[in-house]
Amino acid sequence: MSQFYLGLMSGTSMDGVDVAIVDFSELHPRLLDCQTYPYPPELLSDLHRLCKSSDNEIELMGRADRAVAKIFADASLQLLKSNYINQNQVIAIGSHGQTIRHIPEGTNSFSIQIGDPNTIAALTGIDVIADFRRKDIALGGQGAPLVPAFHQAIFSHKQKSRVVVNIGGISNLTYLPKNPKDKIIGFDTGPGNTLLDMWCHKHTGKEYDDKGKWAAQSSADPELLLSLLSHPYFSAPAPKSTGRELFNLAWLEQHIAQLSHTPNPQMVQATLVALTTRSITEQVIKFKDVEEVYICGGGARNEFLLEELESELHECELFTTDELGVTADAVEAMAFAWLAYAHVNKMPGNIASATGASKEAILGTSCPAN
Numbered sequence: 001m002s003q004f005y006l007g008l009m010s011g012t013s014m015d016g017v018d019v020a021i022v023d024f025s026e027l028h029p030r031l032l033d034c035q036t037y038p039y040p041p042e043l044l045s046d047l048h049r050l051c052k053s054s055d056n057e058i059e060l061m062g063r064a065d066r067a068v069a070k071i072f073a074d075a076s077l078q079l080l081k082s083n084y085i086n087q088n089q090v091i092a093i094g095s096h097g098q099t100i101r102h103i104p105e106g107t108n109s110f111s112i113q114i115g116d117p118n119t120i121a122a123l124t125g126i127d128v129i130a131d132f133r134r135k136d137i138a139l140g141g142q143g144a145p146l147v148p149a150f151h152q153a154i155f156s157h158k159q160k161s162r163v164v165v166n167i168g169g170i171s172n173l174t175y176l177p178k179n180p181k182d183k184i185i186g187f188d189t190g191p192g193n194t195l196l197d198m199w200c201h202k203h204t205g206k207e208y209d210d211k212g213k214w215a216a217q218s219s220a221d222p223e224l225l226l227s228l229l230s231h232p233y234f235s236a237p238a239p240k241s242t243g244r245e246l247f248n249l250a251w252l253e254q255h256i257a258q259l260s261h262t263p264n265p266q267m268v269q270a271t272l273v274a275l276t277t278r279s280i281t282e283q284v285i286k287f288k289d290v291e292e293v294y295i296c297g298g299g300a301r302n303e304f305l306l307e308e309l310e311s312e313l314h315e316c317e318l319f320t321t322d323e324l325g326v327t328a329d330a331v332e333a334m335a336f337a338w339l340a341y342a343h344v345n346k347m348p349g350n351i352a353s354a355t356g357a358s359k360e361a362i363l364g365t366s367c368p369a370n
Contacts, residue, residue: 001025004032004085006126007337008072008095010115012169012194012244013298014039014047015207017072019079020333024341029154033083034330037075043067050100050114051244061100061114068098069119076124087125094340094364095120095130096332102243104142110134111143117367129340129364136350141357144241148174148186148354149342150335155324161289164321166332167299169194170243171280174354175287185287186354187238190231190279191247193298196272198249203265212273212304218266220274227255228275234282239356273305281312296321300328339363 007020016038023030039047046064050057072095080087097113104111117130133143151164151174162176171192175185193208200209209215233242256268263271276299284293293316299305300320310318320328342349342362349363 002089003341004090005337005340006076006079006090006093007333007335007340008076008093008115008120009333009336010068010096010098011332012099012192013197014044014098014169015197015298017075018330018333019075020330020337021079021083021085022334022337022341029334029338029341031326031330031334033079034327034333035075035079035082036329037071037078039071043071047098047100064100065114065116066119068115069117070123072115073120073123076120076126090126092127092129092340092344093120093124094132094336094338094343095128096132096336097130099243102144102241102245104137104144104241109137109142111137117365121367121369125369127369128367129343130367131365132336132339132349132363135361135363136355136357139357139359139361141350141352141355142239142241143355145172145174145186145188145354146339146350146363147172147332147335148184148351149349150338151186152176152184152351153338154326155294155321157292160291161287162292162294163284163287163290163316164294164296165189165280165284167192167276167280167295167297167302167305168332169197170247171276171297171299172241173280173283175290177289183353184351185238186351188241189283190234190242191272191276193276193302194244195247195249195252196269196276196302199252199265199269199272202249203269208298209269209302212302214266215269215273216304218264218270220271221259221263221267223259223261224255224263224268224271225274225278227258228252228271229278234279239354241355273302273308276305277308277312281309284313284316290316292317292319294319294321294324296326296328296331298329
């Protein structure tokens with residue numbers, strides 16, 4: 001008998017909500033479908049405003065919290081309808097929400113995701129599991145990354161050590177050792193698509209650089225790349241996580257202004273590809289026994305970025321997670337379906353060695369539909 005769960009995910013890039021339908025009735029979860037539903041322009045503008053300090057934040061957040069939830073609920077119902085699945089066939093929805101602030105360091109660290117799960121539950125008639133990060137933070141962790149436990153469940157191999165790299169707005173990796181006695185390690189490596197998309201939109205008007213074609217027509221600026229890589233985050237030890245609070249357009253433009261010359265926009269785009277590539281590869285090569293690297297997230301569709309990664313990781317085989325039966329665009333949404341499944345079945349959803357929490361724990365808060 002089918003065991004359907006939905007996973008809802010909207011990342012740092014804010015390009016819309018990914019909705020995945022996953023069947024957990026068999027030994028290995030089966031992805032049935034995954035689609036992306038964009039935010040309306042007005043709501044997207046409000047979300048960008050909420051990512052930095054501004055006036056009237058509380059009211060803006062309250063309204064956006066409900067608006068995001070309605071988008072999530074509508075997207076869920078649309079995907080179910082297109083797959084001829086009734087709401088009462090779904091056990092639960094796992095909703096990541098939309099991150100608007102992530103401050104993982106300090107005594108009063110926090111991470112805020114909006115998209116009211118009570119509203120999602122009321123509009124869909126399906127139980128919702130949400131607020132996955134705060135339990136990990138309460139246990140001394142950073143609340144991120146949360147995908148390593150899912151990566152372990154789905155992508156680990158008994159004969160090969162692997163690294164799974166998710167290139168979303170921010171890039172993160174999970175080291176999956178073949179030796180079960182070795183620790184699973186996961187952390188954010190730094191910028192993924194967020195700077196690439198922001199810079200591309202500013203200078204071309206396009207939302208993203210399709211397949212990396214624009215960047216591929218230029219070469220990286222060595223001085224700018226060195227300047228960007230000097231940020232202490234890149235050399236900081238794990239566990240660690242980050243976001244657009246640290247890596248944003250203002251940060252990039254400050255580094256450009258300090259150069260002895262002014263690179264053209266296309267050269268900056270190529271440099272940002274190099275930044276994402278270098279910050280990932282410098283971490284991957286530290287795991288000496290890695291044989292295979294699997295890429296997922298939106299960055300897996302950037303052909304120029306993949307070529308650069310393959311060039312620098314020449315001692316490993318590089319694939320996308322499509323090779324393992326999970327389309328690269330669906331991995332994170334599928335992960336939150338799995339986190340809902342883990343919550344319902346009282347399974348830990350975090351890996352303490354990845355987030356820095358004092359222990360593994362059942363993550364999430366339940367919002368019943370009835």
